Amino acid sequence: KAGVTQTPRYLIKTRGQQVTLSCSPISGHRSVSWYQQTPGQGLQFLFEYFSETQRNKGNFPGRFSGRQFSNSRSEMNVSTLELGDSALYLCASSLGAGALHEQYFGPGTRLTVT
Amino acid sequence: AQSVTQPDIHITVSEGASLELRCNYSYGATPYLFWYVQSPGQGLQLLLKYFSGDTLVQGIKGFEAEFKRSQSSFNLRKPSVHWSDAAEYFCAVDSGGSNYKLTFGKGTLLTVNP
Numbered sequence: 001k002a003g004v005t006q007t008p009r010y011l012i013k014t015r016g017q018q019v020t021l022s023c024s025p026i027s028g029h030r031s032v033s034w035y036q037q038t039p040g041q042g043l044q045f046l047f048e049y050f051s052e053t054q055r056n057k058g059n060f061p062g063r064f065s066g067r068q069f070s071n072s073r074s075e076m077n078v079s080t081l082e083l084g085d086s087a088l089y090l091c092a093s094s095l096g097a098g099a100l101h102e103q104y105f106g107p108g109t110r111l112t113v114t
Numbered sequence: 115a116q117s118v119t120q121p122d123i124h125i126t127v128s129e130g131a132s133l134e135l136r137c138n139y140s141y142g143a144t145p146y147l148f149w150y151v152q153s154p155g156q157g158l159q160l161l162l163k164y165f166s167g168d169t170l171v172q173g174i175k176g177f178e179a180e181f182k183r184s185q186s187s188f189n190l191r192k193p194s195v196h197w198s199d200a201a202e203y204f205c206a207v208d209s210g211g212s213n214y215k216l217t218f219g220k221g222t223l224l225t226v227n228p
Contacts, residue, residue, distance in 0.1 A: 043158075
């Protein structure tokens with residue numbers, strides 16, 4: 001069974017631009033969560049989607065948004081990029097929503113904002 | 115709000131030596147507790163988790179962790195470390211329920227000397 005796929009793997013953007021990252025979950029998984037990983041702040045929860053609905057959201061500004069499609073694939077969007085948005089963005093999928101379902105992580109998308 | 119502290123930023127052990135990585139959490143009730151490992155350029159992999167019941171949990175790759183409510187700790191142990199265990203280790207907590215919101219510690223980087 002294929003694992004979680006994230007595209008692109010690496011991305012360089014300029015401050016002020018917007019970016020869209022994509023995540024394809026493991027087949028059959030209906031929940032997708034997104035995390036931001038930076039050296040300073042560590043791993044921080046962004047949001048979780050289940051059956052196309054956002055179930056939970058972390059403490060990030062409105063510039064960070066996401067969505068989930070009917071095939072469970074998910075995208076996250078960051079508008080008006082700032083230098084501090086440079087990070088590794090990790091996506092994780094699970095069969096269902098909530099902590100009882102094991103999350104499987106993708107390799108991440110490395111975003112660099114210049 | 116829930117929080118996780120991993121007091122050791124970097125630990126170096128010799129191959130074959132025992133290992134203990136510390137994790138302390140702050141949460142009012144009994145949380146769901148996790149240990150993840152991240153190898154360079156990879157996503158996170160779940161090592162083990164604790165929800166309830168036996169406070170000593172076994173995980174993959176020979177790891178175990180013990181939940182101690184009185185100390186608010188969930189330390190990770192391995193009796194004999196292998197060179198392939200070199201990676202970054204993250205402790206995480208979730209409040210449970212259907213709204214998934216993992217809170218991670220800042221991580222402990224493990225170096226294994228031959």
